[in-house]
Amino acid sequence: MSRAWIAILAAVVLLPMLVRHAIATEIWIFAIFGLGLNLLLGYTGLLSFGQATFFGSAAYVGGYLLKHGGVNVLLVLALGIVVGAVSAAAVGYLCVQRSGLYFIMLTFALNQMFYFTAYQWTSVTGGEDGMPGIPRPAFLGLRLSEPLAYYVFVAACFVIALGIMKRVVESPLGKILQAIRENEVRAQAIGYDARRFKLLAFVIGGAFSGLAGVLYAMLFGIVPLEAIGFVFSGNVVFGTLIGGSGSLYGPVIGAFVFIWLSESVSVIWQRWPLLLGVAFVIVVLFFRGGLVEAWDRLATWWSVRRLRGVAET
Amino acid sequence: MALLRTEDVTKTFGALTAVNRVTLAVEEGTLHSIIGPNGAGKTTLFNLLTGQAPPTSGRILFDGRDITGTPPQRIAxxxxxxxxxxxxxxxxxxxxxxxxxxxxxxSRRRGLGWRPADRYPDLTERALAALGEVGLGDNARRAARELSHGEQRQLELAIALAAAPRLLLLDEPAAGLSPDETRKMVALVRGLKGRYTIVLIEHKMDIIMTISDRVSVMHFGSLIAEGTPAEIQRHAEVRRAYLGGIVAP
Structure with missing residues (x-):
């Protein structure tokens, strides 16, 4: 087992002892959301500003089913993944027709369409008031209504999601997506249909977003309208960039920082987004690879210093 | 039989005719060079052949099959x-x-594959073989951006070779290389001769004349001459195109 996995498992165990269970749970949910985005952003080089479309759609569908159906939790999660993937396929199909700025604006515009649909469709979504009263039914004897039990459930979902994403990015698909990111013209010239692969990245990313969306709805018992709004889409981009889009674990670290800041510091200081802004500016100016890169550089600097110390004595 | 054939292929960009009714036949197993001054339309012709852009008119046949307008990912x-x-x-x-x-x-017949990319020993071996062929075998683990310009030109060629092509289109493989690197590149291309059917775009006449089987000359989008290197060297129109109207003695 690699050091990264040991660190992740240690974090899973330690986190609920350090912060409130709800925050700990939210961190892993946000990390799943970030993993999905980063397949697009980090690996394929596509800045999607509309990931909340898939997150929110799945949250509404999952929430609705749990409220009205009393359905099996695992089935709802599976459905949420499907809703995320299908909505991402529809949105992605339109978006991959364009690139650069137009691509970004399309993801954003389509996100807005979904947002206003949710806003208007009050009979189902509750509009501005959100969709409240979502229960957490028991699952395999695990009483998910207990915060700690739900934390364990979400953490398990995250570990599985991370394992799957690791496999995806290390598979040939991961290499192909990176090749498209690096040089789309050449990737086409050697025989890859770039649009089809971008669409595939959307679908996989959407599936992760969908999973995160349903888990989010279950965590708070409500789907707020913001869950499908562009601020949510922006948050996951910020979190991922702060953590580092160049590595598999970047969005996970980003989720820590982002959720911890928003949930802990916000209690002490209302203007916490300012802190986030400063962090973001520092990252963009000095550490394009996010905290992962900052850490790497620090480690390099430290080992060089130590080696010098050894050489001098 | 000609492996590649173009029939009256034309490409216009607005008022500019970049490629003008080019009819060309490349025989299987030969090295066929296309020469011409800057802006003669050589690279545009390549773009038409590989589907980067569709021709305005005319047909392109590969192995007897009409491939006009086929997108690049299918051409590959x-x-x-x-x-x-x-x-x-x-x-x-x-x-x-x-x-x-x-x-x-x-090699994608078996689909995408779920195995990590480093667990396809046969494919990795083929990739290493292509790198070895161009002389980059010792640099496999470096990032491509860390390579020198000359090494990147070699890598450029290795990527094309890795596709195990029947037809290899080389667009100025020696562009920007030092005399020494150029010699190495020429030796490399010479080594590929016979194993692949090659169409080579080149500026440097001395390279062309030593390694080509056939030479076609492009000027302002049109083919103005075709023949063996010796024939081309004697061709008066070619001399004019290259020497800018100064008639050589």
Whole structure:
């Protein structure tokens, strides 16, 4: 087992002892959301500003089913993944027709369409008031209504999601997506249909977003309208960039920082987004690879210093 | 039989006719060079052949099959590979991965595959073989962007070779190389001769004349001459095109 996995498992165990269970749970949910985005952003080089479309759609569908159906939790999660993937396929199909700025604006515009649909469709979504009263039914004897039990459930979902994403990015698909990111013209010239692969990245990313969306709805018992709004889409981009889009674990670290800041510091200081802004500016100016890169550089600097110390004595 | 044939292929950009009714036949197993001054339309012709742009009119036949307007990603699977005039690699990927993705593209019958990419020993071996062929075998683990310009030109060629093509289109493989590197590149291309059918775009006459079987000359979008290197060297119109109207003695 690699050091990264040991660190992740240690974090899973330690986190609920350090912060409130709800925050700990939210961190892993946000990390799943970030993993999905980063397949697009980090690996394929596509800045999607509309990931909340898939997150929110799945949250509404999952929430609705749990409220009205009393359905099996695992089935709802599976459905949420499907809703995320299908909505991402529809949105992605339109978006991959364009690139650069137009691509970004399309993801954003389509996100807005979904947002206003949710806003208007009050009979189902509750509009501005959100969709409240979502229960957490028991699952395999695990009483998910207990915060700690739900934390364990979400953490398990995250570990599985991370394992799957690791496999995806290390598979040939991961290499192909990176090749498209690096040089789309050449990737086409050697025989890859770039649009089809971008669409595939959307679908996989959407599936992760969908999973995160349903888990989010279950965590708070409500789907707020913001869950499908562009601020949510922006948050996951910020979190991922702060953590580092160049590595598999970047969005996970980003989720820590982002959720911890928003949930802990916000209690002490209302203007916490300012802190986030400063962090973001520092990252963009000095550490394009996010905290992962900052850490790497620090480690390099430290080992060089130590080696010098050894050489001098 | 001609492996590649173009019939009256034309490409216009507005009022500019970049390629004007080019009819060309490339025989299987030969090295066929296309020469001409800057702006003669050589690279545009390559772009038409590989589907980067559709021709305005005319037909392109590969192995007897009409491939006019086929998009690049399909062209690659037919067995046509090209190298680019301006280095066109995957900068952040390792040198090995640059070639590996090209190998994988052509061996994709079994679908995408769920195994990690480093567990396809046969494909990795083929990628390493392509790197070895161009002399980059020792640089497999470096990032492509760390290579020197000359090495990137070699990598450019390796990516094209990795696709195991039947037809290899080389667009100025020696562009921007030092005399020494140029000699190495020429030796490399010479080594490929016979194993692949090659269409070579080149500026440097001395290279063309020593390695080509056939030479076609382009000038202002049109083919103005075709023949063996010796025939082309004697051709008066070619001398004018190259020497800018000064008639040589």
């Amino acid at each position: 699977h037919l067995g046509i590979a090209r190298s680019f005039q301006r280095t066109n690699v995957f900068p952040a990927l390792s040198v090995l991965d640059n070639v590996w993705v090209a190998v994988f593209a052509r």
